[in-house]
Amino acid sequence: MxxxxxxxxxxxxxxxxxxNKIAVSIVGTRGETPPLRLDHPGKEFSAGAVEDFxxxxxxxxxxxxxxxVHKAPLLLSAPVSAVARDAWFCRWIQLSQPRGAPxxxxxxxxxxxAESLALxxxxxxxxxxxDHPILRQQRQExxxxxxxxxxxxxxxxxxxxxxxxxSVKDLDLNIKYSVKKNSCFYLKVGSAFTELKLKGLLDRKxxxxxxxxxRMMLNFRMTPAAEYVVKHWQEDAFFASQFLNGLNPVLIHxxxxxxxxxxxxxxxxxxxxxxxxxxxxxxxxxxxxxxxxGILSSVHTNVVNGKPQFSAAPMTLLYQHPGGGPLxxxxxxxxxxxxxxxxxxxxxxxxxxxLLAKTWVRNAEFSVHEAVTHxxxxxxxxxxxxxxxxxxxxxxxxxxxxxxxxxxxxxxLIQRNMQQLSYSVLCxxxxxxxxxxEDIPNYYYRDDGLKIWGVPSALETRDALxxxxxxxxxxxxxxxxAVSAGQFDSCIWMPNLPPTMQLPPPTSKGQTRPxxxxxxxxxxxxxxxxxxxxxxxxxxxxxQRPLGTYPDEHFTEEAPRRSIAAFQNRLAQISRxxxxxxxxxxxxxxxxxxxxxxxxxxx
Numbered sequence: 001m002x003x004x005x006x007x008x009x010x011x012x013x014x015x016x017x018x019x020n021k022i023a024v025s026i027v028g029t030r031g032e033t034p035p036l037r038l039d040h041p042g043k044e045f046s047a048g049a050v051e052d053f054x055x056x057x058x059x060x061x062x063x064x065x066x067x068x069v070h071k072a073p074l075l076l077s078a079p080v081s082a083v084a085r086d087a088w089f090c091r092w093i094q095l096s097q098p099r100g101a102p103x104x105x106x107x108x109x110x111x112x113x114a115e116s117l118a119l120x121x122x123x124x125x126x127x128x129x130x131d132h133p134i135l136r137q138q139r140q141e142x143x144x145x146x147x148x149x150x151x152x153x154x155x156x157x158x159x160x161x162x163x164x165x166x167s168v169k170d171l172d173l174n175i176k177y178s179v180k181k182n183s184c185f186y187l188k189v190g191s192a193f194t195e196l197k198l199k200g201l202l203d204r205k206x207x208x209x210x211x212x213x214x215r216m217m218l219n220f221r222m223t224p225a226a227e228y229v230v231k232h233w234q235e236d237a238f239f240a241s242q243f244l245n246g247l248n249p250v251l252i253h254x255x256x257x258x259x260x261x262x263x264x265x266x267x268x269x270x271x272x273x274x275x276x277x278x279x280x281x282x283x284x285x286x287x288x289x290x291x292x293x294g295i296l297s298s299v300h301t302n303v304v305n306g307k308p309q310f311s312a313a314p315m316t317l318l319y320q321h322p323g324g325g326p327l328x329x330x331x332x333x334x335x336x337x338x339x340x341x342x343x344x345x346x347x348x349x350x351x352x353x354x355l356l357a358k359t360w361v362r363n364a365e366f367s368v369h370e371a372v373t374h375x376x377x378x379x380x381x382x383x384x385x386x387x388x389x390x391x392x393x394x395x396x397x398x399x400x401x402x403x404x405x406x407x408x409x410x411x412x413l414i415q416r417n418m419q420q421l422s423y424s425v426l427c428x429x430x431x432x433x434x435x436x437x438e439d440i441p442n443y444y445y446r447d448d449g450l451k452i453w454g455v456p457s458a459l460e461t462r463d464a465l466x467x468x469x470x471x472x473x474x475x476x477x478x479x480x481x482a483v484s485a486g487q488f489d490s491c492i493w494m495p496n497l498p499p500t501m502q503l504p505p506p507t508s509k510g511q512t513r514p515x516x517x518x519x520x521x522x523x524x525x526x527x528x529x530x531x532x533x534x535x536x537x538x539x540x541x542x543x544q545r546p547l548g549t550y551p552d553e554h555f556t557e558e559a560p561r562r563s564i565a566a567f568q569n570r571l572a573q574i575s576r577x578x579x580x581x582x583x584x585x586x587x588x589x590x591x592x593x594x595x596x597x598x599x600x601x602x603x
Contacts, residue, residue, distance in 0.1 A: 001056055001057065001058065002056070002057040002059075002060055002061075002097075002098050003054060003055070003056050003057075003098060004026065004036075004054075004055050004056075004057065004095055004096060004097060004098070005052060005053070005054060005095075005096035006024060006038060006052070006053045006054075006055055006093060006094070006095055006096075007050065007051070007052050007053075007093070007094040007096075008022070008038060008045070008050070008051050008053070008090070008092075008093050008094075009049075009050045009090070009091040009092050009093075010045050010046065010047060010048065010049050010050075010051075010088070010089065010090065010091065011047065011048070011089035011090070011091050011108075012047050012048035013047065013089055014047070015047070015087060015089075016047040016048070016087075016088065016089035017045050017046045017047040017049070017088065018045050018071070018086050018087065018088035019043075019074060019086055020045075020071050020072060020073055020074060020086050020088060021037065021039075021070075021071070021072045021073070021074060022037075022038045022044070022045060022069070022070070022071055022088070023035035023036055023037045023038060023069075023070040023072075024036055024038065024055070024067055024068065024069055024070070024093070025067070025068040025070065026057060026061055026064060026067060026068075026095070027061065027064070027065050027066035027067070027068060027118075027134060028060075028061030028062040028063055028064050028065055029061070029062035029063050029065060029134070030059075030060060030061050030062035031059060031061045031062070032061060032068075033057045033058065033059070033061060034058070035068075035070050036055040036056070036057070037055075038051075038053045038055070039053070040053065045088060064095065064097065064103060064121065065120075065134055066118050066119065066120060066134070067093060067095060067103075067105045067118070067119045067121070068116055068117070068118050068119075069090065069093065069107070069111070069116065069117045069118075069119060070115075070116045071088055071111045071113075071114065071115050071116070072114045073086070073113075073114060087110050087111065087112045087173055088110070088111050089108075089109070089110050089111075090107040090108075090109060090111065091106075091107060091108055091552075092104060092105060092106050092107055092108070092553070093105045093107065093119065095121075103121040104121060104556050105119040105120065105121050106119070106552070106553055106554045106555075106556065107119055108552035108553075108554065110173035112173060188536060192220075192221075192532045192535055192536065193532060195220065196220065196528045196531070196532065199217060201217060201524055201525065201527075201528045202525055202528050202529070203525060204523075204524040204525055205305045205523050205524070205525050206523060206524060207518055207519060207521070207523060207524070208518055208521060208523075208524060208527075209518075210518070211495070211514075211518070214493075214494065214495075215230065215493075218492060218493065218494065218527075218531070220492060220531060220535070221488075221492075221535065222492065223488070223489055223492075225486070225489035225587065225588075225590075226488065226489045226492045226493065228586070228587050229489060229490060229492070229493045229496050230492075230493045233493055233495060233496040234355060236328050236329050236347060236358075237326040237327070237328060239329055239358050239361075239362075240318050240326065240327040240328055240329050241326065241327060241442070241587075242362075242365075242490070243289075243291055243316075243318070243327070244327065244440070244442060244443045244444070244445065244446075245442075245443070245444045245445055245587075245589050245591075246365075246486065246490060247365075247369050247373075247374075247483055247484075247486045247487055247490050247497075248365050248368065248369040248373050248483065249443075249445035249446075249482070249483075250373055250431065250435075250445075250483075251291050251292070251293075251368070252289050252290075252291050252318070252435065252437060252440075253289060253290050253291070253292070253435045253436060253437070254286055254288075254289055254290075254435065254436025254437060254440075255283065255288040255289055255290040255317065256283055256284075256286065256436075257283065258283070258290075258317075259290075259292070259315065261336055261337065261338055262315045262317070262331075262333055262338070262344075263338050263344070264279065264317055264330070264331045264344060265279070266278050266279040266280070268331060268344060268346055269317075269319075269330045269331060269346070271348055272319060272328065272330055272346075272347060272348075273319065273330075274321075282319065285322060286436070287319060287320050287321070287322055288317060288318065288319055288320075288330070289317075289318040289319075289320065289327070289437070289440070290315065290316070290317055290318070291315070291316040291318070291361075292315050292316075293312075293313050293314050293315070293316075293361070293364035293365075293368055294313050294315070294336060295313070295368060295372070295413060295416050295417060296311055296312065296313040296364055296367060296368065296413070297313040297336050298313075299311055299313075299367075299409045299412050299413060300408045300409045300412060301409060302408075302409065302500065304500055304502075304522070304523065304526050305523055305525070305526070307502060309500045309501060309502060310501045310502070310503060310504045310505065311363070311364070311367065311409070311501070312334040312335065312360045312363070312364060312501075312505040313334075313335065313336055313364065314332055314333060314334045314335075314357075314360055314361045314364050315332070315333050316329060316331075316332050316361050317329070317330045317331045317332075318330060320440055320441070324441070326442075327440070327442075328347075329347065329358070330346075330347070331344050331345065331346055332344070332345045332346075332357040332358065332360075332361060333345070334357060334360050334505040334506070335505065341507040341508070342507070343506075343507070343508060343509050345357035345509070349509055350509065350510055350512065352512035352513060352514065352516070352517055353506070353509050353510065353511075353512045355512075355517065356506060356512045356516075356517055356520065357506075359495060359498060359517075359520070359521075360501065360505055362495075362496060362497050362498060363497075363498045363499075363500070363501050365497065366491075366497050366498065366499050367409070367413065368413065369483065371409070371413040371414055371417075372413055372414065372417045373483050374480075374483050374484060374487075375414070376413075376414050376417055376418070376421075377421075377426070377475065377479070377483075378475065378476075378479060378480040378483055378484065378601055379480070379601050380414070381426070381475065382472070382475055382476040382480070382601045423471075426471050426475055427467065427471050428446075428449050428450060428453045428474060428479070429450065429453060432446055432450070444581075444589035444592070445482055445589070445591070445592065448574070448578055448589070448592035448593075449474075449478060449479070449482065449592055451574045451577070452474065452478045452547075452571075452574060452592060452594065452597075453470060453474055453478075454470075476600065476601055477547050477597055477598065477599050477600065477601075478547065478592055478597050480598070480600075480601045481591060481592070481596065481597040481598055482591045482592050484537060484538065485538055485590075485591050485596070486538070486591050487534040487537055487538045488531075488534050488535045488537075488538035489538070491530060491531060491534045492531055492535075494521065494522065494527045494530075494531070495521060498521055498522055499522055499526065499527075499530040500522045500526060501520050501521070501522070502519065502520055502521070502522065502523070503516070503519055503520040544598060545598065545599045545600065546594065546595050546596065546597060546598065546599060547571060547594050547597040547598075547599045548564075548567055548568045548571045548594065548599070549568075549599065550564065571594035571595075572594070574594055575593055575594045575595055578590070578592070578593050579593065
């Protein structure tokens with residue numbers, strides 16, 4: 001006979017407590033105890049409770065390897081019902097042995113229905129990879145159970161695989177939104193919807209009457225950054241700066257040779273380049289940059305309010321003066337086929353021609369950002385990594401402790417980008433080098449992102465594994481926040497980021513007037529639908545866990561705790577550097593400030 005003290009911590013979330021029966025089995029090198037019921041008079045396992053129990057083992061199991069936790073309904077014959085499904089969130093269990101120091105078993109999981117779960121001690125001397133037969137068998141059983149639980153479903157070619165579940169409500173509680181997060185999300189949906197509904201905007205299918213009317217009506221929860229957009233959206237310098245520090249800072253490339261289908265001439269751009277230089281000289285010097293939205297070429301478009309919408313696949317040439325100054329646009333072509341019906345628009349053109357051309361580029365930015373940079377790179381790919389982790393890694397593995405164009409057009413863009421997507425695109429240092437933007441000034445996405453990244457490369461070594469895991473973590477946290485948090489700031493002033501265009505791209509110059517510009521922009525109701533959606537996507541609805549914050553204490557060992565502390569100190573230093581720099585900026589870049597970065601892609 002051996003007596004053990006068991007201390008159990010139940011989570012404090014809504015519904016974390018349970019009426020079900022809880023028992024533990026102690027697994028050691030010499031055997032395993034039968035389930036030992038954790039029971040004393042009164043209600044156990046209330047939300048937020050920490051409770052002590054005494055249990056007796058009928059035999060000596062030797063040094064402890066595992067702790068199995070068993071949950072079962074009060075009535076063993078009960079059907080699958082609310083009684084059987086009474087979920088329980090276990091934070092941790094501490095086991096005090098007759099000899100030796102107490103062992104802490106981190107859990108931080110929901111247990112549903114009748115379920116058993118094997119836990120490893122956080123500070124156990126036996127590592128997760130040790131080859132004890134009991135541990136090896138447990139890993140195999142757990143992996144098989146995970147693979148049986150998480151079934152794949154494949155959609156049309158080009159879409160990553162997903163869970164084969166009918167709806168979100170069928171998901172495991174451990175991967176669903178918490179009740180708090182869900183409630184906050186829907187309360188925000190309701191408040192935003194009500195505010196614009198009362199203004200009469202959601203039901204208005206017509207055009208905006210004027211830019212001044214738009215400014216008066218779209219004062220919906222303005223941020224300082226959004227106010228800056230309203231004030232500067234027509235300026236060339238701000239237009240160009242958004243390719244560096246806006247929501248899609250990953251498309252700009254250094255241009256050494258102009259594409260054959262983008263016939264910009266020296267005469268066209270000489271007034272912007274200034275005396276003593278030429279287009280060819282600036283290409284050779286590396287002062288020119290290109291943003292190519294060619295992935296949008298011939299993409300299917302949507303129908304809004306019964307009207308077909310239009311899309312363009314523009315190319316934008318930008319210039320960085322070697323002596324300093326802001327990045328500026330030099331030329332824009334809205335189609336892929338040069339010719340009489342495909343003019344190259346220039347800053348020296350009629351004001352409304354040039355503004356409309358820039359607005360078409362911003363519309364292309366909206367489509368590529370939402371479908372590729374945001375949805376594919378920052379959501380669907382991290383979800384693939386998540387699924388692989390859920391299906392292939394045992395719970396005790398260290399990696400488990402960290403972690404318009406319409407639907408048809410979106411699907412096309414995702415399929416096209418998947419065909420050219422490479423590992424290096426997802427690795428920030430390699431991506432920066434490949435695009436040739438190592439030294440372009442005032443590129444805060446690059447500067448702040450490289451500080452947060454910070455690892456070497458190659459994949460046959462431990463360093464290669466570090467690079468790969470860093471890529472997953474960076475894309476699932478920092479990059480997602482960088483391309484997500486600014487959506488509302490950029491879109492609340494709709495002409496800066498129009499979600500759709502109601503007239504086709506212009507085929508000549510000198511025809512654009514203010515009324516034609518307004519007629520090209522999205523209708524009122526479509527504008528407001530997008531504003532609500534992107535406001536919600538820019539707001540963390542609750543339960544925020546910033547990068548480097550780990551409220552679930554999976555790691556109790558000294559070495560990883562030191563690493564976590566060092567990581568948190570480095571993030572704090574990066575944040576101080578970013579905030580000090582931002583004090584001198586007219587438009588601060590906050591989208592990679594570590595305390596603001598959500599440690600997931602949950603919104």
